[in-house]
Structure formats: C-alpha cells, structure tokens
Amino acid sequence: MEKVKITIDGVQIEVPKNYTVLEAAKLLNKVIPTFCYHEKLPIFGGCRMCLVYDKKWNDTIIACGTYVYDGMEIETMNDRVFDDRKFILEMLFTRHPLDCPTCDKAGECDLQNWGTYYGPQINVLPLTPYDKIREEEDWQSKYFEFVSNRCVLCLKCVSVCEHVVGANTLFQEERGFEILISPDKKPMDSESSCEMCGLCVDVCPVGAILFKPFEHWTRAWLLKEKVTYCGMCSMQCPVAIDYDDKKQKIYRIRSTADLMVCSGAYLGYDIFEKNRLKEGLHNNTQIPKISAIQKLSKVINENPLKTALILSPYCTNESIENALALAEKTGMKVSSTITLDLIPAITGFEEETGSEYVLPSENDIKRSKKIIVIGDDIANTQPVLSYIFKDNYELGQIVPPKDKEIYFVGKEIDTLEKYSPTHISAETEDDLLEKVENLENLIPEIDEDTVIVYSTSTLKGENAYKIGKLLGKIKNSTKAETLIIPVERNAYGLMNRMEKFYYLPDIFEKIEKGEIENLILIGEDISLHFTEDKLNEIFLKLKNSAVITPFNDGLALSTNIAIGSSLWAEEDGTVEGFRGLKQIRKALKNVEEEKDILKKIIDSVKLIPEALKNEEDIALNFYNYPHFEKQEIKLWDFGYFSTRSDNLMNWKMQKTIKSEEF
Amino acid sequence: MVKVRYVERPTLSTVEKIFFIDFVYGLKTTIRNFFRKTITTIYPKEKLVPPKRFRGTHAHRAKDGNEPPSFVVLAKFMEIHDYESRCVACYMCQQACPMPTLFKIEAEQLPNGKKRVTTFDMNLLNCLYCGLCVDACPVDCIIMTDEFENAGERRNQCVIHKDDMTERGISFDRRRGNEPDRIWIDDKAREKLWGQIEWT
Ligand code: SF4
Ligand code: SF4
Ligand code: SF4
Ligand code: SF4
Ligand code: SF4
Ligand code: FES
Numbered sequence: 001m002e003k004v005k006i007t008i009d010g011v012q013i014e015v016p017k018n019y020t021v022l023e024a025a026k027l028l029n030k031v032i033p034t035f036c037y038h039e040k041l042p043i044f045g046g047c048r049m050c051l052v053y054d055k056k057w058n059d060t061i062i063a064c065g066t067y068v069y070d071g072m073e074i075e076t077m078n079d080r081v082f083d084d085r086k087f088i089l090e091m092l093f094t095r096h097p098l099d100c101p102t103c104d105k106a107g108e109c110d111l112q113n114w115g116t117y118y119g120p121q122i123n124v125l126p127l128t129p130y131d132k133i134r135e136e137e138d139w140q141s142k143y144f145e146f147v148s149n150r151c152v153l154c155l156k157c158v159s160v161c162e163h164v165v166g167a168n169t170l171f172q173e174e175r176g177f178e179i180l181i182s183p184d185k186k187p188m189d190s191e192s193s194c195e196m197c198g199l200c201v202d203v204c205p206v207g208a209i210l211f212k213p214f215e216h217w218t219r220a221w222l223l224k225e226k227v228t229y230c231g232m233c234s235m236q237c238p239v240a241i242d243y244d245d246k247k248q249k250i251y252r253i254r255s256t257a258d259l260m261v262c263s264g265a266y267l268g269y270d271i272f273e274k275n276r277l278k279e280g281l282h283n284n285t286q287i288p289k290i291s292a293i294q295k296l297s298k299v300i301n302e303n304p305l306k307t308a309l310i311l312s313p314y315c316t317n318e319s320i321e322n323a324l325a326l327a328e329k330t331g332m333k334v335s336s337t338i339t340l341d342l343i344p345a346i347t348g349f350e351e352e353t354g355s356e357y358v359l360p361s362e363n364d365i366k367r368s369k370k371i372i373v374i375g376d377d378i379a380n381t382q383p384v385l386s387y388i389f390k391d392n393y394e395l396g397q398i399v400p401p402k403d404k405e406i407y408f409v410g411k412e413i414d415t416l417e418k419y420s421p422t423h424i425s426a427e428t429e430d431d432l433l434e435k436v437e438n439l440e441n442l443i444p445e446i447d448e449d450t451v452i453v454y455s456t457s458t459l460k461g462e463n464a465y466k467i468g469k470l471l472g473k474i475k476n477s478t479k480a481e482t483l484i485i486p487v488e489r490n491a492y493g494l495m496n497r498m499e500k501f502y503y504l505p506d507i508f509e510k511i512e513k514g515e516i517e518n519l520i521l522i523g524e525d526i527s528l529h530f531t532e533d534k535l536n537e538i539f540l541k542l543k544n545s546a547v548i549t550p551f552n553d554g555l556a557l558s559t560n561i562a563i564g565s566s567l568w569a570e571e572d573g574t575v576e577g578f579r580g581l582k583q584i585r586k587a588l589k590n591v592e593e594e595k596d597i598l599k600k601i602i603d604s605v606k607l608i609p610e611a612l613k614n615e616e617d618i619a620l621n622f623y624n625y626p627h628f629e630k631q632e633i634k635l636w637d638f639g640y641f642s643t644r645s646d647n648l649m650n651w652k653m654q655k656t657i658k659s660e661e662f
Numbered sequence: 663m664v665k666v667r668y669v670e671r672p673t674l675s676t677v678e679k680i681f682f683i684d685f686v687y688g689l690k691t692t693i694r695n696f697f698r699k700t701i702t703t704i705y706p707k708e709k710l711v712p713p714k715r716f717r718g719t720h721a722h723r724a725k726d727g728n729e730p731p732s733f734v735v736l737a738k739f740m741e742i743h744d745y746e747s748r749c750v751a752c753y754m755c756q757q758a759c760p761m762p763t764l765f766k767i768e769a770e771q772l773p774n775g776k777k778r779v780t781t782f783d784m785n786l787l788n789c790l791y792c793g794l795c796v797d798a799c800p801v802d803c804i805i806m807t808d809e810f811e812n813a814g815e816r817r818n819q820c821v822i823h824k825d826d827m828t829e830r831g832i833s834f835d836r837r838r839g840n841e842p843d844r845i846w847i848d849d850k851a852r853e854k855l856w857g858q859i860e861w862t
Binding site for chain 1 (some may be wrong): 731732735736740741750751752753754759769770773776777785800801
C-alpha cells in the first residue's frame with residue numbers, strides 16, 4: 001500500500017494511504033473521543049464527536065471518516081476543537097435525561113466520561129428534566145431494554161447487528177432527533193431474528209440499550225474484570241467476565257473490543273450458580289468431597305483393570321493430562337465422546353490427504369470467497385463462527401473480498417438463513433454423504449479460496465469416518481481449506497493428548513459382557529450422545545459408577561459416587577480450539593479445580609505394575625452403533641451446560657412455544 | 663544530624679525580676695474569666711441544640727414531595743413508596759467517601775423490572791463525619807442531622823440502617839425543616855463571646 005506523510009500535533013508519521021486520521025492518530029497514542037466509530041464496523045461519521053483541526057483546510061474535520069493525504073497537518077486538540085466538541089456534547093445533552101444514578105452504563109459510559117472532560121455544559125435550550133422525557137420504545141423483551149432518552153443516535157447497534165452478527169434485527173425508526181431503535185419484530189425474544197448475542201448492548205456508547213438480567217443489581221465500577229476465552233464451545237471467543245470478588249458471583253459476561261460473543265456466554269453467564277455440586281454425593285446422599293474421593297479411589301484400587309475412564313472434551317489440557325496420568329498409573333481403559341465424532345472424521349481426512357490435519361485460521365475464512373457449510377447449521381453450533389462469514393471490517397475498512405458466496409449442504413437451515421445461503425438439501429445422513437461425494441458437481445469452482453466447514457456434531461461413528469474421507473478427497477482435488485470443528489471447547493486438546501484409547505461403543509460392549517465393572521465419567525457428555533434407555537441399561541450393568549461434574553442434577557443422580565468440580569470460569573489452564581492453544585484464566589476462586597481433584601485421586605490410588613496390565617491391541621473400528629442419539633443443536637444449546645442456564649432455557653421456551661403455535 | 667537552634671532568653675530588668683510582672687500579667691486573663699459567666703455546658707444534664715448544618719448522625723430524606731427535579735427522572739426506574747427513603751442506590755455517597763467500606767448498599771431488580779434498594783448500612787465507627795457523602799447525593803437523600811449521641815456499648819449499635827435513617831430524616835425535617843440555614847441560631851450571642859470576623 002502506498003504511504004503518505006502526515007503531521008499530527010507536530011509529529012511526522014508515515015501511514016498507508018487508506019488510513020483515516022483517527023487510525024493514524026491512534027498510532028501516536030492520541031486520544032480522540034468517538035461515539036459512532038468502532039474498528040470492526042463500517043465508518044458512519046454521524047456523531048461528529050471526533051472533530052480534529054486540519055491546518056490546510058483551516059477547519060475542523062471528522063477524524064474517523066477523513067482519509068489522510070500527503071502533507072496533511074492535523075491538530076488533535078486546540079481551542080477550536082475543544083469548543084466544537086463541547087458544543088456537540090451540549091447538543092447531545094439537550095435531550096439527555098442525565099439519569100446516571102439509575103443508569104447501568106454509569107461508570108463505563110462514553111457520554112458521561114466525555115461530558116465530564118469537556119464539561120460543564122450549558123444547556124443550549126431551556127429544557128428541564130421533565131421536558132426531556134420523550135417517546136419510549138418497548139422492545140417487549142425479557143433480555144433487552146431500550147431507553148430512548150439516553151440514545152445518542154450513533155447507530156452502532158444497528159451496524160453491529162447487521163455487519164458483525166448478520167442477524168439484521170435492529171433498525172431505526174423515524175429520522176434525525178426522533179430516531180428510535182427497534183427490533184424487526186416484536187415481541188423481540190420469540191419473533192425477531194435476534195440471536196441474543198448482546199453485542200448491541202456492548203457497543204452502545206451510552207446506556208440506551210440495557211441487558212435486563214444485569215439491570216440494577218450492581219454498578220459497573222464495583223465489579224472486577226477478567227478477560228479470558230469463553231469455554232462454552234470451541235470458538236474460544238475473547239470475553240470479559242465481570243464479577244464481584246467478595247461475593248464470588250458473576251454478574252455478566254460480555255464481549256471485548258473484538259466483538260465476538262454469542263448467547264452462550266452472554267445469556268449463559270448464569271450457569272455458575274444453579275444446581276452446583278460443591279461437595280460429594282454417595283448414592284444420592286451428600287458426603288464431604290474428600291470422602292467421595294476416597295471412595296472413588298477405593299473402587300479404582302479394588303479392580304483397576306476392570307475400570308473405564310471417560311474423558312470430557314470440555315476439560316482443560318491440565319485436567320486431561322492428570323486424568324491420563326491416573327489411567328497410566330492404574331491401567332484403566334480410556335475413552336471419550338470425541339471417539340464418536342471428531343476422531344473418526346479426522347482419521348478419515350488424514351488417511352485421504354496423507355498429512356496431518358491443520359485448522360484454517362480466522363483470516364483464511366475472512367479472506368475466502370466461498371464458504372460451504374456441511375451438515376449441522378454452523379450458526380447454531382458455533383454462532384460466532386458465522387459472524388466472520390459475512391463482510392468483515394478492520395479499522396473501519398472492509399476486508400476483501402466483499403460478498404462471499406455461502407452454500408449450505410444439510411437438512412434444514414436455521415440461523416444461517418440470515419445470509420440466505422444456497423441450500424443443497426440433504427435430508428438423511430446417507431443423503432448428506434452422497435451430496436458431499438458429489439460436491440464438486442453440485443457447487444461450481446471449489447478452489448483454494450473456498451472454505452468447507454463441517455461441524456462434527458453432524459455425524460457419528462462410521463458416517464463420521466466416511467465424511468472425513470470424503471472431505472479429504474475434496475481437499476486433495478480442490479485444495480479447498482477444510483474446517484472440521486467440534487462443538488466442545490477442548491476436543492482438539494483431548495485428541496492431541498489421548499494416545500491409547502477405546503472407541504466408546506467398545507467400552508459399552510465390554511460393560512455388557514462384564515469385562516468392565518466400574519465406569520468413571522468426567523463431565524456429562526455421554527448423556528448427549530446416547531439414548532437414555534441405553535445409558536440406564538449400562539448403569540444397571542455396572543458395579544460402580546462415578547462422575548466428576550459441576551452439577552448435582554444430572555448424571556450425579558444416576559451414579560454411585562459424584563464429585564463436584566469446576567466450570568470454565570473457575571479454572572486456569574490451556575485449551576485448544578479454533579484459535580489454537582489459548583491460556584484461560586479463572587474469575588471465581590471458590591471452587592476446587594478439576595485438575596486438583598484428579599491430582600488428589602492420583603495420589604490416593606495404588607500403582608499397578610506394567611506387567612499386570614493386560615495390554616491388548618486396540619483395533620479402532622468406527623462402526624455405527626444403534627443407540628447413538630443425535631442432538632439437535634440450536635442457538636441455545638451449549639453442551640451439557642446450557643440446560644442449567646435459566647436465561648437460555650427461558651429463551652428456548654419462548655422460541656419453541658412460538659413455533660408450536662403455527 | 664539534628665540541628666538545634668538556641669533561642670536567647672529575654673533579659674529582664676531588675677523590677678521585672680523582683681515583682682513577677684510577667685506572671686501577674688499572664689494571670690490577668692485567668693482572673694477576668696474567673697468572674698465571667700460560664701459558657702460551657704454541663705453535658706449530659708444540659709444539652710445544646712447544634713446548628714442546622716451540624717454534621718451529626720446520617721439520615722435519609724424520604725420521598726415526601728420535596729425532591730429535586732433530578733429525582734423525577736430517576737423515579738420511573740424505582741420502586742419507592744411515599745415516605746420511604748428516596749435513595750436510588752447510585753453508590754455516589756460510597757464513591758465520595760474517604761472510607762468507602764463503611765457503606766453496604768445493595769439493590770435488586772423486582773419482577774416488574776424496577777429497582778428497589780434492599781440494604782443501606784453505614785458503619786459509623788469508621789466515619790470521618792466529613793460530609794462528602796451528603797454533597798455527592800444526586801437526589802438530596804443522604805443528609806447529616808443534629809443528632810450527635812451515637813456512642814453505644816456494642817459495636818453493632820454504631821451501624822445505622824436504611825429504616826432508622828429514614829425515620830431520623832423525617833424527624834429532622836419535621837423539627838428543623840423550616841429553620842433558616844445558618845451556622846448558629848443565636849449568632850448574636852456568640853458574636854458577643856468571640857467577637858466578629860474581620861475581613862481585610
Ligand atoms: S447514558 Fe451515560 S450519561 Fe446517560 S444516564 Fe446513562 S450513564 Fe449517564
Ligand atoms: S441505542 Fe446506543 S448504539 Fe444504538 S444508536 Fe442509540 S446510542 Fe447508538
Ligand atoms: S442481541 Fe445481537 S442479534 Fe440481538 S439485536 Fe442485539 S446485536 Fe442483534
Ligand atoms: S461462539 Fe462459543 S466460544 Fe464464542 S461466545 Fe459463543 S459459546 Fe462462547
Ligand atoms: S448518593 Fe444518595 S441516592 Fe445515591 S446511594 Fe447514596 S444515599 Fe442513595
Ligand atoms: S466518531 Fe467520528 S463522527 Fe462519530
């Protein structure tokens with residue numbers, strides 16, 4: 001890119017020609033107030049708050065929307081700029097109610113901050129607080145509220161919903177000072193296309209859009225913030241957890257400036273409180289955690305070779321390593337639910353391509369021209385992944401290429417409908433496999449600028465293996481990027497660490513034959529993959545069963561021993577997902593971490609000598625098991641966690657009641 | 663190293679030395695006040711009413727129709743009945759306080775979406791009586807009253823709560839609401855005692 005020389009406050013700097021004054025000034029760490037500008041949104045230039053002074057033009061210009069030119073001379077602050085900005089604020093304050101004492105945004109509100117900085121303002125119109133009250137717009141939502149008086153008309157909410165989420169829910173009613181922001185259909189929760197990502201709340205520079213579950217409970221400055229990666233799915237979105245350190249309570253989880261968050265984190269922040277198993281359970285009676293651990297160790301010590309350990313792909317790498325060390329020490333048999341979907345698909349893919357599978361990066365997807373979604377609706381399983389399918393903006397500029405072609409091969413489109421993809425219908429699993437086999441005939445010009453996205457929640461067992469092979473074949477002939485993405489946050493971490501493992505149905509067979517008597521579960525993943533009847537049958541056959549789970553209302557009730565463990569915002573560690581190996585940090589500290597529980601179990605079990613372990617060759621054969629159950633993943637389904645979230649479940653209920661009416 | 667500065671003693675004349683002139687001179691004030699009327703009070707038998715602006719025990723003004731206009735804008739978000747504390751739990755008083763931990767303020771969202779203040783405690787053992795909280799309150803809710811007898815036998819007697827604060831606020835306003843806002847009520851009497859301030 002051609003570079004130009006400009007001067008900002010007397011400092012010369014060379015920047016690419018397509019930079020705006022604001023971006024150039026940011027390189028020099030100049031603070032320019034903005035309302036309507038966001039790096040990830042197209043430039044709007046409506047609020048005029050970012051005025052700076054152009055010496056050559058002898059006038060103030062908007063920094064966010066003016067491109068640099070050679071020899072430009074800018075002053076980011078002088079008397080004229082100060083007065084102009086102050087005047088803009090005075091105008092905004094003529095209609096602003098100044099109800100900061102009850103406004104949730106207070107303390108993190110741009111208008112409040114800049115108003116103080118450029119204050120005090122003189123009311124340019126003779127208005128009193130009474131006159132300022134204007135028409136309200138009721139969104140009829142349980143989750144979002146619009147306070148028209150506080151809106152500064154920056155339209156970032158409309159923009160984020162259109163350009164980042166793609167849901168196109170919000171739009172403006174009326175014009176000019178009368179603008180009201182409104183969802184496309186009301187009631188918002190059940191009728192509109194809203195995905196409950198909460199991004200409109202996060203980008204709003206003022207308190208005009210509020211998140212109702214958060215409203216009034218606390219004040220922004222009383223909370224501590226922990227920036228980490230969301231643990232509800234494999235997208236590892238950067239999120240900020242706002243929590244009260246003293247009460248050890250999470251008040252909200254919101255996006256960072258990356259604008260990546262979905263309902264899973266935004267609404268699902270409430271999973272940390274309800275139905276938590278903090279201690280241990282033994283045949284449904286509460287016991288201290290330490291005695292539950294002792295009981296479990298006793299079970300393992302009695303017959304380690306007849307014991308199986310099922311790992312959860314939601315565990316952190318540290319947890320997985322401890323669990324594998326436990327299996328190594330005792331000779332337990334290891335398996336996981338990813339042997340049903342992710343491992344077969346990757347095995348098939350690698351067999352075909354002959355090389356190790358590498359995940360395409362976010363940039364590969366952003367810069368691709370064509371996206372083919374195969375199987376489950378990816379906008380349901382990994383909502384944030386679908387945000388980058390559309391046009392993306394960086395530093396206010398669109399990332400080329402514009403207008404991606406999107407195809408969907410699968411049963412029914414749900415949320416992905418927002419991009420109106422070309423739908424290639426595949427009703428059954430066999431149908432899907434057939435369509436994928438003929439993909440190159442069905443979709444023209446699949447090349448290296450194409451990304452094929454497959455969610456491993458689609459198929460299990462043999463079919464998963466088959467589709468992996470087919471995707472590998474397509475990769476070989478077209479060089480298209482292939483994204484095989486599991487829903488579980490650390491499925492890749494588990495796959496990379498687990499070396500000697502059994503296909504999960506094999507474990508079930510062994511239980512039925514009596515070769516395995518004890519089953520130890522980490523997490524409740526199996527309940528999502530098998531029919532309930534089958535699981536009950538298995539539990540009846542077992543002598544002892546144990547589960548390490550954060551909740552007391554699920555498998556903890558069907559097993560003999562249950563040990564309470566941690567959730568994603570309660571553990572430190574690393575996870576591997578879409579964004580690679582990431583360090584996660586905990587916000588809450590009052591729960592014992594899973595890895596520590598596992599460590600305690602390791603310490604209290606006997607070491608089984610190598611010679612006693614009956615080494616058998618594990619032949620991995622991914623067959624179809626008649627008791628598989630396919631989970632229909634919708635926008636409110638996130639592993640076994642989301643059923644514990646009142647917010648997500650209420651939203652689900654509103655949506656499903658609506659669809660049943662038709 | 664500490665440096666010590668020596669001050670030379672004043673040299674006294676022989677007369678001054680013999681007749682203790684300076685001593686007698688110093689006793690003059692003592693002797694004069696000895697015959698004046700006492701101005702201290704015999705607390706607790708005798709109690710003064712402090713000026714209206716006295717910074718004594720805190721209170722909450724109630725929602726009684728005399729709220730500032732700012733309250734009207736906030737009231738629609740609040741569930742406050744008449745003659746209840748008009749606090750909106752904005753935490754501004756806590757923010758302004760040099761010792762913020764003496765406040766315990768909590769609010770909740772009612773099913774109808776409105777905000778209700780559930781807790782407002784102040785641990786006055788930690789309070790500096792600086793009055794910054796009063797200045798910070800946007801709805802003229804928290805005030806300091808003329809009550810000053812807030813010692814107790816147990817520490818919990820020194821913590822005040824929303825309800826008793828509201829009661830105190832109502833009683834304060836009833837007793838002294840109409841009084842002109844001056845430092846002392848009987849300024850003239852004090853002027854006699856202490857004289858007038860002279861500005862240059
Ligand atoms: S939007 Fe900002 S300035 Fe307006 S009431 Fe809320 S905190 Fe105050
Ligand atoms: S609601 Fe917020 S984000 Fe939307 S236009 Fe108003 S101020 Fe901007
Ligand atoms: S929550 Fe997300 S999808 Fe819903 S209106 Fe706001 S930005 Fe749009
Ligand atoms: S897409 Fe996944 S990782 Fe991202 S916010 Fe949603 S649930 Fe969390
Ligand atoms: S400043 Fe006033 S309204 Fe705000 S919390 Fe304190 S007493 Fe209540
Ligand atoms: S930020 Fe530049 S015009 Fe709004």
